[in-house]
Amino acid sequence: DIAARQRSLAMQIAKEACGVITDNTIMGSKTRLNKSVSRFDASYNALLNGFPGAGVSAPPSSEIREGLEQISADWAAVKAELDQVDGPADPALAESLYRQLESISERFAALVPLYVEASKSGI
Numbered sequence: 001d002i003a004a005r006q007r008s009l010a011m012q013i014a015k016e017a018c019g020v021i022t023d024n025t026i027m028g029s030k031t032r033l034n035k036s037v038s039r040f041d042a043s044y045n046a047l048l049n050g051f052p053g054a055g056v057s058a059p060p061s062s063e064i065r066e067g068l069e070q071i072s073a074d075w076a077a078v079k080a081e082l083d084q085v086d087g088p089a090d091p092a093l094a095e096s097l098y099r100q101l102e103s104i105s106e107r108f109a110a111l112v113p114l115y116v117e118a119s120k121s122g123i
Contacts, residue, residue: 002043002056004112009040010105013082014098020085021094030086037082044068044075060118067111071104078104 013036019028045051048068050058059065078100085093 002047003108003115006040006043006047006108007105007112009036009043010101010108012036013040014101017082017085017097017101018094020087021089021097022091023088033082033085037079041075041079044071048072061114064111064114064118067107067114071107074100074104 013033016028016033016036019025020030020033046054046056047059048065050056059068078097081093081097081100085097
């Protein structure tokens with residue numbers, strides 16, 4: 001569920017960033033953007049490293065771990081750009097962030113079936 005939710009969170013972040021960059025407060029605000037980034041980051045770290053207190057195990061296969069690790073550098077780069085978003089800016093930035101977050105979302109989409117398969121392995 002958390003891996004699938006990451007896809008939605010990535011697109012939520014894209015929407016919020018676009019709202020801040022285009023000064024469309026209905027679409028996004030810096031406060032909501034920061035909350036979405038924090039939520040994505042916390043969930044991503046739990047998936048990558050496990051978080052037993054929340055019932056999240058470390059990646060159940062090397063294939064999943066590799067997929068998560070491949071997302072790591074891209075997420076770090078996007079997060080650094082998102083940290084700089086604090087008001088109206090060139091709309092090209094919104095488009096760039098959207099495309100980067102869409103790519104991250106698609107890679108999480110590819111990992112979800114691997115998590116489903118791994119969950120069935122002990123049945």
